[in-house]
Amino acid sequence: MSHPGIHARAHPDKASVIMGRSGDVLTYRELEERSRRMAQLMAARGLGVGDHVALLMENNPRYFDISWAAQRSGMYFTPVNWHLSATEAGYIVENCGARCLVVSKAMADIARGLVEHAGKVDIRLMVDGIAEGYEPYEKAIADYPAEPLDEETEGAFMFYSSGTTGRPKGIMRPLSGNPFGSELQMQFILELYEFDESSVYLCPAPLYHAAAGAWSTMVQRIGGTVILMESFDAAEALKLIEHHRVTHAQFVPTMFVRMLKLPEEERSGYDLSSLRKAIHAAAPCPVEVKRQMLDWWGPVVYEYYASSEAGFVSIGPEEWLAHPGTVGKAQGVHIVGEDGDELSSGQAGTIYFEGASFAYHGEPEKTANAFNERGWGTVGDVGYLDEEGYLHLTDRKDHMIISGGVNIYPQETENLLVGHPSVLDVAVIGVPSEEFGEEVKAVVQTVDPGRAGPELEEELIAWCRDRLAHYKCPRSIDFVAELPRLASGKLLKRKLKDRYWEGRATRI
Numbered sequence: 001m002s003h004p005g006i007h008a009r010a011h012p013d014k015a016s017v018i019m020g021r022s023g024d025v026l027t028y029r030e031l032e033e034r035s036r037r038m039a040q041l042m043a044a045r046g047l048g049v050g051d052h053v054a055l056l057m058e059n060n061p062r063y064f065d066i067s068w069a070a071q072r073s074g075m076y077f078t079p080v081n082w083h084l085s086a087t088e089a090g091y092i093v094e095n096c097g098a099r100c101l102v103v104s105k106a107m108a109d110i111a112r113g114l115v116e117h118a119g120k121v122d123i124r125l126m127v128d129g130i131a132e133g134y135e136p137y138e139k140a141i142a143d144y145p146a147e148p149l150d151e152e153t154e155g156a157f158m159f160y161s162s163g164t165t166g167r168p169k170g171i172m173r174p175l176s177g178n179p180f181g182s183e184l185q186m187q188f189i190l191e192l193y194e195f196d197e198s199s200v201y202l203c204p205a206p207l208y209h210a211a212a213g214a215w216s217t218m219v220q221r222i223g224g225t226v227i228l229m230e231s232f233d234a235a236e237a238l239k240l241i242e243h244h245r246v247t248h249a250q251f252v253p254t255m256f257v258r259m260l261k262l263p264e265e266e267r268s269g270y271d272l273s274s275l276r277k278a279i280h281a282a283a284p285c286p287v288e289v290k291r292q293m294l295d296w297w298g299p300v301v302y303e304y305y306a307s308s309e310a311g312f313v314s315i316g317p318e319e320w321l322a323h324p325g326t327v328g329k330a331q332g333v334h335i336v337g338e339d340g341d342e343l344s345s346g347q348a349g350t351i352y353f354e355g356a357s358f359a360y361h362g363e364p365e366k367t368a369n370a371f372n373e374r375g376w377g378t379v380g381d382v383g384y385l386d387e388e389g390y391l392h393l394t395d396r397k398d399h400m401i402i403s404g405g406v407n408i409y410p411q412e413t414e415n416l417l418v419g420h421p422s423v424l425d426v427a428v429i430g431v432p433s434e435e436f437g438e439e440v441k442a443v444v445q446t447v448d449p450g451r452a453g454p455e456l457e458e459e460l461i462a463w464c465r466d467r468l469a470h471y472k473c474p475r476s477i478d479f480v481a482e483l484p485r486l487a488s489g490k491l492l493k494r495k496l497k498d499r500y501w502e503g504r505a506t507r508i
Contacts, residue, residue, distance in 0.1 A: 002181055002222060003068075003180060003181035004068060004360070007028045007341070013027050013029065015028075016220050018030045018086070019052060019061065020228060020230060024391045026064065028220075031065065035064075035065050035067075036063075036064060036149075037144045037145070038141050038144075039070075039072055039073045040141075041144045042069065045122060045123055048092035050076070051076070052100075052158070053069075053100040053102070054079075054080055054100070056103045056110060057102065057207075058227065060127065062128075071154065071156075072152045073155055074152075074155050076158040078096050078098070078157070078170070080208060082107055085113075086110045090113070090116070090117025092168060093121065093126060094117050095112060097120070099122045099123065101125070102122075102126075103127070104126065105127065106128075109365070112131060112133070115132070115133040118133075152180035152181075153177055153179060154175065154177075154178050154181075158173075161308065170360060171308045173357070184221070184222075184364065188312075190218065193277045197222055197224060198247070199219060199228050199247050200224065200227060200245060201224055202250075205489070206410045211281060211282065229239055235266060237255070237259065242270045242274075248279070249278050253282075253283050253285040254485065254489045256290070257289055260296075267296070275300055277302055279302045280301065281305065282489050301317050303315050303320065303327055303328070304328070307379045309358045310358060313327050314346065315328035323386075326392050327390075330391040332354035333352070334351075335347065335352075336351070337349045338352075346386065347384055347386050347389070348385070349383075350378050350382060351378060353378035356376065361506070381393065401440060402432065403438045408471065408472055413428045413464060414442075417460060420460060422448065422459075423446065424445045425444070426442055426443065428474060431500040440473065441478065442477045444478070444482070445480055446479060451471060453479070457479075461477065
């Protein structure tokens with residue numbers, strides 16, 4: 001058996017979660033008692049196996065109360081991106097068919113707007129506060145016993161895609177029906193990265209993100225401790241690794257870039273020797289960024305490529321150094337061209353996975369379009385296999401720029417520009433061009449805002465032209481205070497492009 005209740009009995013005062021900034025602790029005893037009470041509340045009000053719980057909350061210990069209550073009740077559980085507007089969040093609440101909605105006081109403004117989308121929701125609770133349309137969470141669960149349900153079966157996460165190119169899609173898999181705790185979920189991850197009861201896992205990302213939420217609960221399932229950052233800060237992450245003797249951490253490449261851009265004297269001032277596995281995913285990592293991280297942290301930087309829908313490819317530090325730029329040797333991966341035929345090595349096309357089994361909730365057409373006639377599934381990423389079978393990511397199909405009939409994948413240009421010492425973050429997009437249909441533009445956030453301007457624009461364009469084919473280089477550069485990224489690190493290119501394509505036809 002594997003679930004937090006086992007560890008609550010064996011080590012009741014052990015921390016299941018420690019908040020990074022506040023230092024607040026959620027012990028295994030507290031986690032077990034709260035999740036049982038919440039499960040009892042839902043059962044008493046008529047919810048059962050297969051029903052759906054939605055949660056709108058910042059990184060907060062109460063997230064885990066609700067998550068484990070759903071998991072032990074055989075229910076689906078959906079964390080809602082708290083960067084969304086009330087209308088956008090309301091779409092997810094309605095689309096998933098939530099019968100229980102839990103929000104936090106910090107999300108009160110969005111929560112008020114959610115009420116009109118929650119007409120079919122039977123239970124509406126607010127953590128740490130009160131608002132019209134919601135019951136106080138703490139008072140509501142206090143009326144129920146901290147006892148297990150008569151029957152507890154495994155529930156499941158139902159994450160929604162980040163909606164970077166359209167409306168979010170709910171990724172649904174069937175419930176197993178197995179007794180709660182009988183499944184060691186994500187066992188291959190535990191084995192691959194050597195997690196165990198002694199693991200201390202730093203989570204710097206928002207819990208609504210699939211990796212952050214799923215990996216944190218995985219650590220609790222085996223009795224480890226999660227160090228949960230309220231929000232990512234480069235220096236704070238290093239401090240937490242040192243202070244809590246973190247053994248495992250998961251990052252996205254933009255977090256690496258921000259840590260590398262810290263002053264050298266600050267970067268070198270932390271003891272990071274406890275770190276055994278620093279795992280990164282979610283977006284392609286520029287080769288030079290990863291080399292710098294390996295030089296700094298040593299051979300503890302691991303990478304995987306996956307999606308909430310399907311597939312998993314991974315690579316360790318030594319293998320990556322022998323094959324820089326790859327995400328790993330692919331099994332069951334196929335590269336498919338526009339005509340549906342499989343491409344040979346070195347040719348870029350859409351990445352498909354064998355054995356994919358998922359459905360987009362309430363979206364049969366989108367589900368069907370994600371699979372080809374061979375039954376292989378895709379999320380629209382583009383890449384190629386080299387002659388040794390290693391997978392290289394190119395970009396998302398939706399991000400491709402067509403300029404003068406030439407296909408340009410902007411990831412390569414972005415990877416180059418972020419290596420410039422003046423660039424903190426960058427997005428490369430296609431913007432309208434009378435001559436070419438689209439032309440390449442870079443939108444840059446600088447390390448020093450005072451450097452933004454025509455002189456740096458000229459310098460960065462020249463930097464690209466010295467290192468890349470000219471057609472891949474930006475013809476112009478705009479400077480912004482901050483790019484529209486989700487806290488998970490994903491860039492909202494759709495929102496960025498809207499600024500330039502307003503009133504014009506666009507391919508996306």
